[in-house]
Amino acid sequence: MRSAAIIGTGIAGMLTAHGLLKKGFRVTVYSDRTGEQWLTQSKPTGTAARFDRSLRFDRELGLNHWDRPETAMQGVSLAFCLKPRNPLVTLTGRIQAPCRAIDVRLLSARWMQDFVERGGRLVIEPVDLARLDQIASEHDLTIVAAGRAQLAQLFPRNEERSVYSGPQRKLCLLVTRGGRMGFDRVPFLPVRFNLFATAGEAFWVPFWHKDHGPTWNLLFEAKPGGPMDQFDGCKSGEEALAVAKKVIRELCPWDADWAEPMTLADPHGWLIGAVPPGVRAPVGRLPSGRVVTGVGDTLMSLDPIGGQGANNGTRMARNLVEAAAARGDAPFDAAWMESTFEQYWREEGSHIVRFNNILLEPLSAAGRSMLLSQYGSDGLSDTPAQRIADQVAENFNDPHLITDGFVDDAAARKVIAGAGGRWPWSFMRGGLGVARGQARQAVGLQPRHPAHV
């Protein structure tokens, strides 16, 4: 029986551990915290909303303990604004199968328990470089799934694939109770996006909290120096939540009444920070010369703007497990680690990174074409506009679908035509609706956007 060691009990580590266990490996997981510590002393590492193509792996492994209607988010409700307090274009798009954001603290604790019950070995200890070398000497395959923690530095950064030299947004995440689970006029439970050309992005994500069940994750992606950039210096979750409510009143007052009753869901349910996006090489060389590989955020870290990091980690874990199982008795050497990651990068990773990076950039002319052509989507109808909106939403599940349409004029027109729209009429029709909304706001009225305010 071949043996594998995994360092880290986040989503990527635990899915890899369960996957290898199921393939007949003898698996040991090393964790710097117990399941109880995940539940009572840890911050969530992120919202980690995952889409159907990722959740499929949980189902294959029998780890989908939270598949129930209350955890199902069914699409997006989006407002794009050139300036604060002024929704210019709205989009209401459905996804084909639910997306779920399960509290990663709950998920890790439960999957650790499942792992032990299924015959895995769990060791609670923080692993440093010397210990990693020792662990690697005792196992056929050693995998670092330590997130963006110190151990990730073992894997050299791939400068060519790491487009940005530093974080692109300043982040604040809050897990809150007391918000109604839905929005007026939106016919399903959505992720609510408020996108601002200059301020940044603010998302509200339905979240299944470890203690309280249905709650909301408020995620602020502030552009440095812009009007959303107000969270520096917050020393507690309560302080950050007070700032969040102020930011909502100032930038997107249409969600202010909804947010007002919110309280922090638990003392650890908040984060302030930034993610430097980047891609690393998949081979880490230890002082002894032994090699280890990585999975999840350890090898690829993404700004949360596209909700892709945990999705990426899940699919990378699946790729790694399949490749390890197909390896037979051959060694898990550097060449195998390279080719396993390259296959992932080619088939999935590069598409995810490209889509996510596009979202960090200003909206292109092609993106504008799609956005205006879908104007009128309300999440209910079967019109060309609705079909475009649905495809935009579905692209978060599968960035292979229409990512080109966000940056390439011809590809955008193909998306519009494929949905039954006609260029340039669909675009002009959308433009008229937007102009009507602007005229109403100019005289102090609500814009009356479809399925929005």
Ligand SMILES: Cc1cc2nc3c(=O)[nH]c(=O)nc-3n(C[C@H](O)[C@H](O)[C@H](O)COP(=O)(O)OP(=O)(O)OC[C@H]3O[C@@H](n4cnc5c(N)ncnc54)[C@H](O)[C@@H]3O)c2cc1C
């Ligand atoms: C604000 C925010 C919002 C996000 N929203 C989304 C979203 O909606 N959708 C999405 O797909 N992604 C999202 N992400 C990204 C997602 O949360 C991460 O990609 C994912 O959780 C990373 O999982 P991981 O298993 O790779 O690492 P982690 O979750 O960081 O787990 C690493 C593990 O390693 C352990 N560890 C670290 N060092 C050691 C050591 N030396 N010894 C032993 N154990 C160690 C840690 O305790 C932990 O168990 C978001 C991220 C942020 C910051």
